[in-house]
Amino acid sequence: MTLPKEYGGHGRSALERYVVVEETLAAGAPVGYHWVADRQSGLMVARLGTEAQKKSIIPAITSGEACFAIGMSEPNSGSDLASVKSKAEKVADGWLLNGTKIWTSNAHNATHMIALFRTDFSPDAKHKGLSQFLIDMKTVRGITPRPIRDLTGRGHFNEVSFVDVLLPPDALLGREGDGWNQVTAELAYERSGPERYLSCFLLLSELIKVLDGKASPSALAKIGAELAWAATLRNMSLSVAGMLNEGKDPSLQASVVKDLGCHFEQRLPGLAQELVAMEPTLSDSGIDYQQVLGNLMLLAPSFSLRGGTLEILRGIIARGLGVR
Numbered sequence: 001m002t003l004p005k006e007y008g009g010h011g012r013s014a015l016e017r018y019v020v021v022e023e024t025l026a027a028g029a030p031v032g033y034h035w036v037a038d039r040q041s042g043l044m045v046a047r048l049g050t051e052a053q054k055k056s057i058i059p060a061i062t063s064g065e066a067c068f069a070i071g072m073s074e075p076n077s078g079s080d081l082a083s084v085k086s087k088a089e090k091v092a093d094g095w096l097l098n099g100t101k102i103w104t105s106n107a108h109n110a111t112h113m114i115a116l117f118r119t120d121f122s123p124d125a126k127h128k129g130l131s132q133f134l135i136d137m138k139t140v141r142g143i144t145p146r147p148i149r150d151l152t153g154r155g156h157f158n159e160v161s162f163v164d165v166l167l168p169p170d171a172l173l174g175r176e177g178d179g180w181n182q183v184t185a186e187l188a189y190e191r192s193g194p195e196r197y198l199s200c201f202l203l204l205s206e207l208i209k210v211l212d213g214k215a216s217p218s219a220l221a222k223i224g225a226e227l228a229w230a231a232t233l234r235n236m237s238l239s240v241a242g243m244l245n246e247g248k249d250p251s252l253q254a255s256v257v258k259d260l261g262c263h264f265e266q267r268l269p270g271l272a273q274e275l276v277a278m279e280p281t282l283s284d285s286g287i288d289y290q291q292v293l294g295n296l297m298l299l300a301p302s303f304s305l306r307g308g309t310l311e312i313l314r315g316i317i318a319r320g321l322g323v324r
Helices: 014-026 032-048 051-062 177-190 201-211 219-244 249-274 288-304 310-320
Strands: 068-071 087-091 094-104 112-118 130-135 143-148 159-168
Touching: 014 201, 014 219, 032 051, 032 068, 032 112, 032 130, 032 177, 051 112, 068 159, 094 249, 112 177, 130 159, 130 177, 143 219, 177 219, 177 249, 177 310, 201 219, 249 288, 249 310
Parallel strands: 068 112
Antiparallel strands: 087 094, 087 112, 094 159, 112 130, 143 159
16 A cells, blocks of 8 residues: 555555554454565565666565565574674675574565675674665575474464575665664564554454453453553554654654553453453364464464564663663
């Protein structure tokens, strides 16, 4: 919706997209395949890409053909993105990539990836030595995604190895050495959207259906408190969308939304079990409430990791408030 019209997008505002995303997430709609490309990768290409990159990639996103993965985290790096060690060396034919990325959602299905690699290996170039690359996952040799099974049995996380991957010279996205600034700006798209408080919202809806007419005053008070949290988070998230719409940098505000949203989402499965004596299930034999609860009990622990751990986010918040 927000990608430029000249490349097949609708040229809509971040706030208009927010309305549609909010409704699809609240309904539990299947949006995973196109999610990353629509939320951030397409915007990164539109903002930083060359004209050739824009003409090649953005129409594939807007037509629904492109699926993007995010190549940030690495083994032994955790959420400290500045410590990544995967290398991109400039060679005669372009860029030679070697390294490993991990927790790379949907990489086994992805057609493309925007990945962060180290291009300056001097000891004092921790933040300044990083660059981002636009990678065609289906045509470049030497890239191997390995799905990692989570508690639900799904293999949507991946470890992705790069062994002597040769990229063309024009695979660089943005400016060489500016990867740190680019990736932190990208994370603002990732951390502040309605998915930060709506990933578990379907459970709250199903819980209210199950309790309809049978809830005690205590149960109603607890549900009311969570709805108040959701309303507050929505207003905060909307304000970040407004900042993005105005071209401002909402990195600090987005970190606050992600932190508080994670607490909200991870509370809901426990609240549901406290208020309703029904077992969660992953089978089709249960009612919708039981199935939603079963899936979210296994998924919710990961919410404090995606988009940056809470410890990292609180460091960003403390720095932004001038107390660190």
